[in-house]
Structure formats: structure tokens, C-alpha cells
Amino acid sequence: MNESKQSESQKVRVLFVCMGNICRSPTAHGVFRQLVVERDLSHRVEIDSAGTHAYHVGEPPDPRARATALERGIDIGDLRARLAERADFESFDYVLAMDRDNYRILSSLCPAGMESKLRLFMEFAPDLGVRDVPDPYYGGARGFDQVFDLVEAASRGLLEDLLKRHLRSASAMPSR
Template sequence: MVSVLFVCLGNICRSPMAEAIFRDLVKKEGLEGKIKIDSAGTGDWHIGHPPHQGTRDILKKYQVSDEGILARQIVSEDLGQFDYIIGMDDQNITNIQKLGDIPSHVKVKRLMDFVEDSTQKEVPDPYYTGKFDEVYELVTAGCSRLLEEIKTELSHEGK
């Protein structure tokens, strides 16, 4: 099983959006039993809260479920529990790296690193910008490309 953790600052806008979109894509590919998906924030302000209303609204618009997603904070134990730890921006990556030693098999990347032809390398925080539509487009592109990489990985491993 391949495991993916999406990380942003508070785990109420970008990373739960990525978790929901990625879950939807994985389900459409029939890979639910092969890919574990979660999200977390580097901060602790929103622990236990559902996604931001703007995130819920944009997901509802595109008929993507956010059921069961509640904010949590990333902890050092997560570093050894996931194959992919995906930050939304450079600060998220820095905060992830500060948690401790990251096992060599773990890929810590920004989501937009998977979209090679994108001029945008960070997913802006809609908590501050209000641009949930833009974030949805970026996250969808990043999640689609990430899934393609994981599908290739799964086919090479014969899982």
C-alpha cells in the first residue's frame, strides 16, 4: 500500500481539499485498497474542525465529498508512516523537515512539483486570498499528476 499525507498550515483549506480530491480520483480509478490518504496541518489552531466553508463549498460545487475530514496537526511519527508527504508551499516543507529525521524512502515534495509545466510552484493559501477556485484548479492538477506517478509505481511493484 502506498500512503500519502497532504500538509498545509492549518489543515482546513488546502490539504483537506487535496485529501478530498485525491480520494475522489483514487476511488474513480478503483485504487482505494492500494492507497492510504490523509491530511494534516503544521499548526494546531484548527484541530478537530471540519474544512473551511470555502473549501467545503468548492468541493460541493464539483461533487467531491469531504466526509470524515477533520483537522489534525502533523507529528514526528507521521514521518515514518507515509511514503509521500506533500506540502502546499515552501514553508510547509520547511516545517515538515523540522519535525525530525525523514526516512530515505519518504518523498517530501510540494504538490506543484508534480505539475512540471506549471509556472506556479506553490499553492496559495485561500484562507488569506479567498481564491478557492484557483486553489481547486491547482490542487486538482497536482493530485492528478501525483496519482499518475503512484500508478506507475504500483505497476512496477506489481501491487
């Protein structure tokens, strides 16, 4: 196996999924991408986001999600909504649903034998006692702040999980 193929096969692939892929999952995508960059792990972790509904395919994140992320130093303006598909379970190691409704939809897409890849994202922040990242779409800016806070906590927990399970050699690296 050539060196680039070997490096590619060692990547851990993470997919964040919400309903329309314009609020919660792109926020998670951006926050987690920033944490990965800060730990100098971009060459070892691939990140994407998708939605269970095709309402916004091809669109950038909601302006309120972009504004909230920018206020916190994260630019998610480059992301575009796409639809989650059955093949994602073959491509990704983690398929992380933002809530139980989207988890159920993803469960129906999940091929037999790949169920262990599907999880609720908030499982990575068990101390918060929250199972779902609430959908802020129909609310005000405060909902986007709450989503960001939840996503940030779960992203830190996810990174720790990846460091323990998949990126052991990188876990000794200090964070920036």
C-alpha cells in the same frame, strides 16, 4: 504473513500538509481520494491530511473549501484537521507540502534518512510552473477555486506517479 497484513503493507500512503489543515490539504485529500476511488484503487492507496499548526485541530474544513469542493462534486465534510507529527514520516510514503513555508516546517520534523518522502505537492504538476498552492484563507471564494484547480492538476500528476512507481499492475486499468 496473512492476506490482510500483506494487502495493508502494499498500500501506498500519502499525506497532504498545509498550515491549519482546513483549506488546501483537505481539498487535496478530497480531490485525490476521488481520483483514487474512480480508478478503483482505494484498497491500494491510503490518504490523509494534516497541518503544521494546531489552530484548527478537530475542526472540519473551512466552509468555503467545502463549498468549492461540493460545487465540483467532491464532499470533504467528513475530514477533520490534525497536526502533522514526526511519526508521519514513518507512516507515509509521500509527505506533500502545499507550499515552501510548510515544507521548511516539515523538514525540521523529518527524521534523518526520510527526506526523500518530503516533497512540494506542485512538483506533480510541473507544466503549470507553480511551486506553491496559495493559502486562500484570507481571500474570497475565487482563491478557493484557484486552489482547487491547482490541486486537481497536481493530484492527477501524483496518481500517474503512483501508478508508475508503486501500482504498476493497476496502471493498466482504465479510468472511469
